[in-house]
Amino acid sequence: MSAYVPFLVAGLVTGSVYAIAATGLVLTYRTTGLFNFAHGGVSMVVGFAFHQLRSEWSVATPIAFVLSLFVVGPLVGVVIDRLLFRNLQGSSQAARIVVTIGLLVFLSGGAAVVFGSEPRQVEPFLSQATIDLGTVNLGYDQLTIIAIGLVVLVGLLVFFRSSRLGLAMRAVVDNRTLVRLGGFSAGRISSITWALGTTLAGLAGILFVPLVGLDTVTLVLLVVKAYAAAVFGRLTDLRIAYLAAILLGLIESLSLKVFAGYPTLVNGIRPSIPFLCLFGYLAFVKRGRLRELGVAAPWEGSVRSRPFSRRVQAGWVGVGVLAVFALSPTRLFVFGFALALACIFVSLGLLIGMSGQINLAHTALVGTGAFVYIHATVDWGVPFLFGLLIAAAAVIPLGLLIAVPALRLPSLFLALATFGFGLLVDGLIFTSIPFSGGQNGLIAHRPSLLSGDRAYVLFLLVMLCGFIGIVGLLRRSALGRTLVALRDSPTATETLGVDQLWPRFAIFAVSAGLGGLGGGLYAGMLQAASKTYFNTFTSLSWVAVVVVGGVQSPAGAVLAAFLLAFAPELIGNRPDLLELVAPVFGLGAIVLAKRPGGLLGLLRSVRLGDLVTISSPRGAPVPASGSLGPTTNG
Amino acid sequence: MADPKVGGAGASESFLVARDLSVRFGGLLAVDAASIEVDRGEIVGLIGPNGAGKTTIFAALWGLLPLASGSVMLDGHDVTSWSPARRARSGLARTFQRLELFGSMTVRENLRYGTEARALGERPWRLLGGGRHQDLDLAEEILDLLELGPVADRSAGELPVGIGRLIEFGRALASRPNLLLLDEPSSGLDPAETVAFVGQIRRAVERFGCGVLLIEHDMSLVIGVCERLQVIDFGRLVSEGPTAEVVVDPRVQAAYLGSEAVGVVGPSG
Numbered sequence: 085m086s087a088y089v090p091f092l093v094a095g096l097v098t099g100s101v102y103a104i105a106a107t108g109l110v111l112t113y114r115t116t117g118l119f120n121f122a123h124g125g126v127s128m129v130v131g132f133a134f135h136q137l138r139s140e141w142s143v144a145t146p147i148a149f150v151l152s153l154f155v156v157g158p159l160v161g162v163v164i165d166r167l168l169f170r171n172l173q174g175s176s177q178a179a180r181i182v183v184t185i186g187l188l189v190f191l192s193g194g195a196a197v198v199f200g201s202e203p204r205q206v207e208p209f210l211s212q213a214t215i216d217l218g219t220v221n222l223g224y225d226q227l228t229i230i231a232i233g234l235v236v237l238v239g240l241l242v243f244f245r246s247s248r249l250g251l252a253m254r255a256v257v258d259n260r261t262l263v264r265l266g267g268f269s270a271g272r273i274s275s276i277t278w279a280l281g282t283t284l285a286g287l288a289g290i291l292f293v294p295l296v297g298l299d300t301v302t303l304v305l306l307v308v309k310a311y312a313a314a315v316f317g318r319l320t321d322l323r324i325a326y327l328a329a330i331l332l333g334l335i336e337s338l339s340l341k342v343f344a345g346y347p348t349l350v351n352g353i354r355p356s357i358p359f360l361c362l363f364g365y366l367a368f369v370k371r372g373r374l375r376e377l378g379v380a381a382p383w384e385g386s387v388r389s390r391p392f393s394r395r396v397q398a399g400w401v402g403v404g405v406l407a408v409f410a411l412s413p414t415r416l417f418v419f420g421f422a423l424a425l426a427c428i429f430v431s432l433g434l435l436i437g438m439s440g441q442i443n444l445a446h447t448a449l450v451g452t453g454a455f456v457y458i459h460a461t462v463d464w465g466v467p468f469l470f471g472l473l474i475a476a477a478a479v480i481p482l483g484l485l486i487a488v489p490a491l492r493l494p495s496l497f498l499a500l501a502t503f504g505f506g507l508l509v510d511g512l513i514f515t516s517i518p519f520s521g522g523q524n525g526l527i528a529h530r531p532s533l534l535s536g537d538r539a540y541v542l543f544l545l546v547m548l549c550g551f552i553g554i555v556g557l558l559r560r561s562a563l564g565r566t567l568v569a570l571r572d573s574p575t576a577t578e579t580l581g582v583d584q585l586w587p588r589f590a591i592f593a594v595s596a597g598l599g600g601l602g603g604g605l606y607a608g609m610l611q612a613a614s615k616t617y618f619n620t621f622t623s624l625s626w627v628a629v630v631v632v633g634g635v636q637s638p639a640g641a642v643l644a645a646f647l648l649a650f651a652p653e654l655i656g657n658r659p660d661l662l663e664l665v666a667p668v669f670g671l672g673a674i675v676l677a678k679r680p681g682g683l684l685g686l687l688r689s690v691r692l693g694d695l696v697t698i699s700s701p702r703g704a705p706v707p708a709s710g711s712l713g714p715t716t717n718g
Numbered sequence: 719m720a721d722p723k724v725g726g727a728g729a730s731e732s733f734l735v736a737r738d739l740s741v742r743f744g745g746l747l748a749v750d751a752a753s754i755e756v757d758r759g760e761i762v763g764l765i766g767p768n769g770a771g772k773t774t775i776f777a778a779l780w781g782l783l784p785l786a787s788g789s790v791m792l793d794g795h796d797v798t799s800w801s802p803a804r805r806a807r808s809g810l811a812r813t814f815q816r817l818e819l820f821g822s823m824t825v826r827e828n829l830r831y832g833t834e835a836r837a838l839g840e841r842p843w844r845l846l847g848g849g850r851h852q853d854l855d856l857a858e859e860i861l862d863l864l865e866l867g868p869v870a871d872r873s874a875g876e877l878p879v880g881i882g883r884l885i886e887f888g889r890a891l892a893s894r895p896n897l898l899l900l901d902e903p904s905s906g907l908d909p910a911e912t913v914a915f916v917g918q919i920r921r922a923v924e925r926f927g928c929g930v931l932l933i934e935h936d937m938s939l940v941i942g943v944c945e946r947l948q949v950i951d952f953g954r955l956v957s958e959g960p961t962a963e964v965v966v967d968p969r970v971q972a973a974y975l976g977s978e979a980v981g982v983v984g985p986s987g
């Protein structure tokens with residue numbers, strides 16, 4: 085029995101850190117109604133700040149602790165409150181999700197710029213002394229962490245139950261005037277809540293770093309496991325979230341011991357357990373059990389934009405063909421990359437734009453398509469076009485699997501389910517060396533007829549036109565209308581006689597099929613595929629980038645792909661600026677989240693006359709595209 | 719199957735027969751063994767003070783909420799376990815107290831979608847087709863009937879609530895229902911619009927031959943259109959019968975006059 089005790093304790097320790105992160109998440113969600121996908125990003129930033137202060141700038145540990153936890157942490161929270169949350173009052177769930185995803189992309193990218201992306205080991209800062217209990221040793225640091233977790237939980241429960249501020253915080257989502265009567269302004273409460281929530285995220289970050297080292301991705305990923313715990317508490321119940329977090333920690337840790345004889349099981353499945361729980365719970369939870377807090381307006385503005393005239397469409401195709409023959413080989417490659425990416429983004433933008441639902445697992449679908457395409461064409465010797473079809477067909481079932489939670493969950497929980505699904509595919513499927521080639525990836529072939537870049541890029545251009553044509557057909561179909569109806573009011577749609585099942589399945593299947601096809605095209609373009617292209621965090625930036633381009637029409641997705649592919653060129657191929665691309669797109673998504681038209685919509689709404697006023701000496705403020713000015717003008 | 723005491727072999731069943739509906743929200747019994755019957759072509763009022771449970775009864779009839787007890791029959795079929803969409807396909811339609819418009823569609827598109835929804839629900843593969851199942855003429859007819867022509871091409875989401883209610887009413891009519899459930903259709907309408915609305919309900923019922931179950935606080939409207947009333951208080955049916963009899967029923971006076979609705983019970987206008 086005593087052989088299990090160290091694992092039990094280690095499980096309690098990680099579980100407690102998960103719990104601290106999860107309570108922060110629950111606290112902000114239930115008070116403000118905004119689920120913060122960037123919670124893990126905040127943990128990472130505060131954790132980095134602490135260790136930067138302590139190790140690099142040699143600040144004394146207690147001072148570094150106080151500065152990072154009680155200055156940086158709350159500051160991030162207040163910034164989120166003032167700049168993001170308050171602009172989201174009464175806005176749609178889609179916009180809310182995009183904003184915090186944009187923030188996560190911004191924070192992860194920004195941290196890489198500021199702190200560098202090389203993982204670092206750090207000195208432990210809690211006492212390493214141990215208590216000898218005969219057969220087992222308990223570390224003081226372990227006991228400290230477990231105690232902190234308990235103190236946080238009990239403290240919050242008491243705070244909510246008995247302090248006036250706590251009671252006011254419980255009421256704020258539902259009734260803003262009630263709170264004002266209680267003597268607190270709703271604004272002050274949301275500031276305090278965010279400060280408290282990000283401080284808890286920061287605490288989790290600081291405690292995690294000595295356990296896992298300083299690495300932006302790992303740290304964010306670990307805190308994302310706390311999302312699972314928070315979801316078990318329906319994002320509103322602190323006690324259940326705490327218990328679920330502890331349980332996840334225990335399961336992870338004990339499975340290390342119990343399945344010690346099966347290294348593949350331990351290495352493969354163990355890290356994915358929380359994501360398995362997250363997706364499994366959300367796939368099977370009873371309809372109506374999970375409700376979104378706050379106002380759930382449909383996505384701002386019309387989903388549909390003015391269609392481009394035939395002549396404009398033909399003009400752009402002409403420009404594309406011209407580019408294929410005129411560009412230098414290096415530029416041609418980037419152009420082809422952009423086209424392949426455009427196919428992928430069209431398949432993603434189609435889902436987001438038409439159904440208003442956000443799939444954070446699109447890389448999982450596209451990556452599967454890419455790997456299946458490679459296996460089909462290289463290993464099984466299937467002809468090229470059939471290989472592409474097989475890739476599309478293989479991905480459709482995955483899309484349908486994601487559609488299952490989409491049937492019964494409001495869009496926030498769907499986004500969480502897809503997040504869990506993506507991480508699950510990352511951890512379970514893409515790690516399989518026979519399937520994905522592991523770290524090295526796999527070599528992809530092109531058919532002999534299209535082996536040269538010019539021919540293949542021309543083929544991609546044709547395919548992209550096909551993708552856009554399919555989207556156009558769908559938009560004009562009864563399915564297109566039904567998805568708009570479901571997006572605006574699921575209840576009204578159902579009470580007119582249409583079940584959610586088929587339209588949802590259909591759009592997820594189409595989006596997945598096109599995504600799989602896009603994956604095959606992408607692998608063909610790069611003549612390789614690797615799991616590093618397709619991890620779930622890439623998926624988050626794809627969402628951010630597509631929203632920046634615009635989801636009202638496939639043209640927005642194409643614009644997004646070209647912006648991303650040509651971003652290095654646009655900033656003059658300066659490697660030192662390259663890392664700025666991701667945070668800029670994150671920021672762009674935050675700014676444009678409430679405008680499904682994205683940059684494309686803004687560009688189209690700016691007429692020549694407006695341009696004159698923009699550059700007028702009075703300096704009328706440039707519309708929101710100003711934040712991405714250099715990329716659009718350059 | 720038929721309960722001899724309630725139905726009786728000879729009595730032909732009404733289109734909607736709901737028996738002993740109960741809905742519980744945690745500790746609150748919001749609907750308590752309420753029974754409701756409405757036949758085709760009949761206009762029935764469902765009245766009661768604020769918070770009495772009227773909207774919840776609608777949700778229960780639709781299967782939008784879990785029932786604590788009771789059953790719902792539509793056209794002789796027990797639909798208690800059917801999805802809301804399936805109930806709609808057997809001839810039910812409704813409007814909402816809190817508007818549920820397709821805000822990003824135009825008014826005309828809202829109505830056109832109403833005309834095709836049932837066909838799409840019945841044969842899902844039709845989703846992949848174009849607009850063949852839309853009944854464009856019917857949509858135009860309803861636009862005329864409800865005098866929505868001038869705003870037909872405006873986005874439904876940007877119009878005032880009063881017009882929103884008309885759009886919902888029209889969209890529900892567009893699905894050619896046998897029974898239409900209207901939840902406070904006159905709130906948000908000014909008195910003149912309310913008078914016009916009474917006429918529109920009557921004409922719609924005449925034209926489409928559907929029954930109406932109407933939740934309404936405006937007693938002049940209720941008295942103007944309803945043949946029969948069912949009165950709810952605290953989730954229970956406290957009185958029912960022909961309109962003229964029910965409005966003078968002391969129990970109804972008590973339920974109503976005790977509440978804030980005093981102003982609207984008297985002869986208004």
Ligand SMILES: Nc1ncnc2c1ncn2[C@@H]1O[C@H](COP(=O)(O)OP(=O)(O)OP(=O)(O)O)[C@@H](O)[C@H]1O
Binds near residue numbers: 770773775
């Ligand atoms: N989702 C819900 N959860 C908990 N309680 C609810 C819910 N919906 C309604 N209630 C409660 O059930 C009772 C009946 O509400 P309902 O909306 O059916 O009343 P109503 O008769 O339609 O009132 P009104 O005339 O104001 O529209 C009320 O006390 C209400 O507070």
Ligand SMILES: [Mg+2]
Binds near residue numbers: 772773774815
């Ligand atoms: Mg009501």
